[in-house]
Amino acid sequence: MRYIEPHAHMVSRVTDDYAAMVTAGCRAVCEPAFWAGFDRSSSQGFYDYFCQLTDYEPRRAAQFGLPHYSWLCLNPKEAENMSLAKEVLAMIPSFLDRPNVLGIGEIGLNKNSRNEVTIFEKHVELAVRYNQMILVHTPHLEDKWKGTRLIVDMLKRNQGVDPARVIIDHVEEHTVDIVLDAGFWAGITLYPQSKCTPSRAIDMVEIYGAQRLWLNCACDWGHSDPLAVPKTAIEMKRRGHSEAAIDRLIYGNPLQFLSQNPKFIVV
């Protein structure tokens, strides 16, 4: 088995997780910028975090022969602090030329507030201005349906956004069609409790087809499983999917999307 883990917060994980992922067939890992579990006290905290994502963490992954890529942004959970958000937004362009940076993400909404909407739109404008791909986080639980509709509407209103270069992540049964019908890529996140289980993810693949879909574990400092993607592949096999279909979903699809950025190389 081979797969690409397109969404994992490896700064929160131990080195044993890297070893397990590589042993399971992981060929590359991508790490979007994330909320630390607490609000950072200044933009300097983000500077250090972006250095970690673009310098230290790739070197840690390289110890296991694993290419590491990153996406940069301020997470919507910190978007209520508008002055901090604007300072961070101003800092991001200086990191975009770093060799492992794939684009802007994971931007999005959390509680669907006006400030979150404003900062989301500013991130999208930044991505368009610098011709960057976009990775979008959709809200949790009761806020997901509303947030997904707001996000899709905002992206569609921006004429500079190419839907083929945007992935909208954490879709579930009530949002996957909203994202795919609008022409965007959709990510299914495999979590033990919230988001999606392996069997539900495979249901969605069977109903909607595998085109413009990827699977990810989004492992972080909470309840999550860095091996969720290969475990879902095993579940697909149990359900009768072919090796080729599994390979297309967990390797070919993320490769197709991510390779739109020439920096993304998997050997």
Next chain:
Amino acid sequence: MDRSRITDLYFAEARSKLIDLAAFLDRIERSEGADDFRMKAFRAALHELGTPGPDKAKKILLALSDPTEEPAAQAGTKSASGAWAGR
């Protein structure tokens, strides 16, 4: 894959989850106090399980979702509760 094969693969797991769900409701019934907005939404969503037809997962997710369309004035909190408080 036919229904018999799907049943073979998932019946035991679904049976376990069904009993867990029943035990959770029993636990709630034994406890003191009234249902909050989460349990009210939960009980409303349960009706979807017994309704014939497709898309039960989608209908339950929608039953637990915020149906409004305008952005909120403020975030208020960072976390989600699993059910919309405004229903």
